Amino acid sequence: MIGGLFIYNHKGEVLISRVYRDDIGRNAVDAFRVNVIHARQQVRSPVTNIARTSFFHVKRSNIWLAAVTKQNVNAAMVFEFLYKMCDVMTAYFGKISEENIKNNFVLIYELLDEILDFGYPQNSETGALKTFITQQGIKSQLQTKEEQSQITSQVTGQIGWRREGIKYRRNELFLDVLESVNLLMSPQGQVLSAHVSGRVVMKSYLSGMPECKFGMNDKIVIEKQGKGTADETGKSELGSGKQSIAIDDCTFHQCVRLSKFDSERSISFIPPDGEFELMRYRTTKDIILPFRVIPLVREVGRTKLEVKVVIKSNFKPSLLAQKIEVRIPTPLNTSGVQVICMKGKAKYKASENAIVWKIKRMAGMKESQISAEIELLPTNDKKKWARPPISMNFEVPFAPSGLKVRYLKVFEPKLNYSDHDVIKWVSLQLHSEMSAWPLDAD
């Protein structure tokens, strides 16, 4: 099992170290620093074996988290645990940075004490943890009594991710669909492979132990129902276009009843309190690409590059894409850039080695372009510039995968508030990003 957990800053200084097992000596902390953080070459592998001790590490911005063990463990589990640890820390104090870790070190030790005991993972659901862990401890005795009863109900409850007795005056439910499109294109502009990975994120503020049901335009379900009733009550159609989508694979939060999904393809669950990720899915078929990006690069002599990028919006003219940001990478030896764009604002950011082009909104079936002249410092480096992909961020009011929310229902058998009393924010806030367009010279 996990013998110890260390957190380092980018210089390799130990910020947090917690040892759970006696087989991990204090020299383990230094061994990792010397062999991995201070190693000259790139990281070889996320799992490193030094003197029969395995180090599993994960990097978040410039912070290193390392789990150490001497036993032959399940690597996937250790990594999942480290991710969970990061999630929990983020839920408590936001971004994982050196400053935040230093400021919250007491809290982190408390967390490490609670989610791991003797190196074995214990309860790690953020919602449930919030009842044990008291960061700002200014709570009077009265509250502690209430808290104590909560802990008892929490720890005896059958459902690990939700405590009993939650009460809200307004029952609200938020649902966001976040998708990102990954694209591989050949230099000739052919799409080699494309997939959408999406996440359905919910925020639930519901009283009691509500039972929720979520429906989407999954191909299998639609085909099944096509034979039965055509119209379903309580269904909220959003937008139009493709009728159903084929999902390649999906995974759910622990709260979803998998047996029901397997037999009826219906997603029903008792949600945790607060924010959580309901499902992740991936589709590869019939992906609507909201934009086309056409890059043209011309080398004018050895010290100059001309770049022209055209973007075309590829959806109905009545729809609007928002917050478009195109990032065009520039060579490392760029000395100056002149940009002309028809729409929006563009700027060369030397620190990021990229031209960032921002457009507030853009209607469908439109086209816009940017041209830039990049001046280069002459170098005697013969190596060609490895052209990183152009990436793009935007929000569009439809999902590239074609996913639609058909219904979202809430039942609470005990507290007796009905589906209508719940305020639902089923806003399809779609943040999409596309990347990996190889930018090649003609």
Next chain:
Amino acid sequence: MPYLGGEETLRELRRALSNPHVQADPARYRGAVLRVIRLMAQGADVSGLFPEMVKAGAVPDVVQKKLVSFYVRAQAPLQPQLALLAVNSLRKDCAHPSPAVRGLALRTMCGLRMPGIQEYLQQPLVSGLRDKASYVRRAAVLGCAKMVKMQGDCEVDGALVNELYSLLRDQDPIVVVNCLRALEEILKKEGGVVINKPIAHHLLNRMPDLDQWGQSEVLTFLLRYKPRSEDELFDILNLLDSYLKSSSPSVVMAATKLFLVLAREYPDVQADVLVRVKGPLLSACTSESRELCFTALCHVRQILRSLPGHFSSHYKKFFCSYSEPHYIKCQKMEVLCELVNDENVQQVLEELKGYCTDVSVELAQGAIFAIANIARTYTEQCVGILTELLGLQQEHITSAVVRAFRDLAWLCPQCTDAVCQALPGCEDTIQDSEGKQALVWLLGTHGEKIPNAPYVLEDFVENVRSESFPAVKMELLTALLRLFLARPAECQDTLGRLLYFCIEEEQDMAVRDRGLFYYRLLQAGVEEVRRVLCSPKCDPSLGLLGDQSKQPVNAWALEFNTLATVYGRERWALATAQQPVEPSYSCSPAAGSRSRDSESLVSEGDKEVLEVHPDAPVSEEKELLEAHPDAGSLSLIPDVSLSAEQFERSWLSLNTSCQLCLPWAGPVHADTIQTALRVVHIHTIAMSRAGAQPWKAYLSAQDDSGCLFLTELLLQAAGSELQVAVKQSEAKPEALQSFISALRTVLEAVAGLES
């Protein structure tokens, strides 16, 4: 150690902690406690505040109790007498109405690590196991494991084991999993927890309630269970079916392993399982969490070894994307090599070709070797691509391509002609030793097919004085002699010059000897040379050998989802070789100046490192050190000031605490022993001359509590046994044990080096 705090700060904190006004105000009281913890984390000595802190733990505030618990766990081993104070208040807390407090108190007590704590632990643990709050039961169950580990070799209490077995039926899922973990540790000597039919069925029924960690571990424990009948086996598989599609990759992999192992006699079930986990594995391989992605890729490679075509239709999923880290790209290239087939070979090669021009040298060369690997089956296309790459005239690319060509010419003779045509012109771009060797070998072995081979070799001979790699010179000698046999007229003069240089001017002995050897061989006549040198030029059978035939699934089913898969079998075998027996934990009293917990709170930068130091002198010594990582529990101080007279006096006054014999063959190299011992901070006081009989050495070492270890090494006659006698200034059996194991490791390592 930074000297923070100081007397003044400590005094002020003590005043604050014992001030009744502060104690009356919970916020201020906690503030003071927090300051103590912060000081401790910075490395200041706050042990003086122990009584005040213990008292601060007696307030109703849970947060403050937690803070005090950190402090007590860190400081208790330093002050065993005062720690008893803490034990009393902790025992009181074990009866507190709040489950959070009871659980915390139990955990704190189990973490105290002071001698004799066991007798205080027993009773609270037993009542903790029967507590009505599951939070307390969770802590108590693991507490039992900690206690047994602390006891070391003592007999395990049967009643406790039975109690834990009965707790497997607990309501709370985490208690159930903790029970399994605790039993596994407690019964380690007897082979771990026993999973019989009722327990297995009970666990199977509880699976849905468990969290992902629990599920993953229970699936691993279930590996031990052997179903009685076929029906039972298939019932179990049906019950666990949904876990193959779990959202957590670790559960998916654990379930896959269980399926593969349980169905070891049903190959079609195994094949079916592998088809069904394809989806989850693929999505893990394309997930954004890089480390998981890496782990999944390792497992994909493992599966491909048995079912080469398994992922072939999904080859595009294994194309690298720009932003991925190096280790994922390397794994993906390996996977691509293995899943290539007639349909996708074109696309895969196109993709790999793209990577060959990557800015990272290592990646580019990796891609070239990947293509060379595929070339064993799809020779023509690959050789075409590789030849094209030579046109780029990049140093690292050309070098890698030529090395790939050498291996190809050896394994696939049919491509020799194509290779020979591509070679001219390469010699200008290659700079590194490996590349040059490969080129020279090709020119020598297949020189009759390359028109300008003698002249290229002649250029090498011209520049042989500035050649820095001896290996290249050796290769050059052999190549030229071989070519001489095929094209004597063009080579004779060059060969003569090279032999002259090697024999008269060369500094490197190996090269000179090789030159002399060939010279004498030539004196024996050309026929003789031909007999010696003209070995076969290719060996296609080797390619088939390297091309591992399909492994049966059962060959790796037990390794699936363990580190063996992640590291690769060979590396794992290496990493686990000569694993020392894990020392049972014994409560080290004052031997280590600080306990593990206190270290864990310390976040200072530079410390004296015993084992791995950034500038440890020689790598060989580093290996020696790493060979005994367990010496960590004993820390010897680097400089002992002990004169020979003092040593003699102490030696005569003490009794021998330990005597042992080590096998020793061959002579003694005093220097090696001395250096090796110095690295682990054992110093040599006196030593007889090398070769003296009997040979003797006196060693001394001191640990940080001041205990001296005096050692005599005695070798009666060469080739017999080395007798070791150790004397100790204070009777500390644990420290002695670790000292001896350290000494023994070093001596054995040295003996191993010499024999």
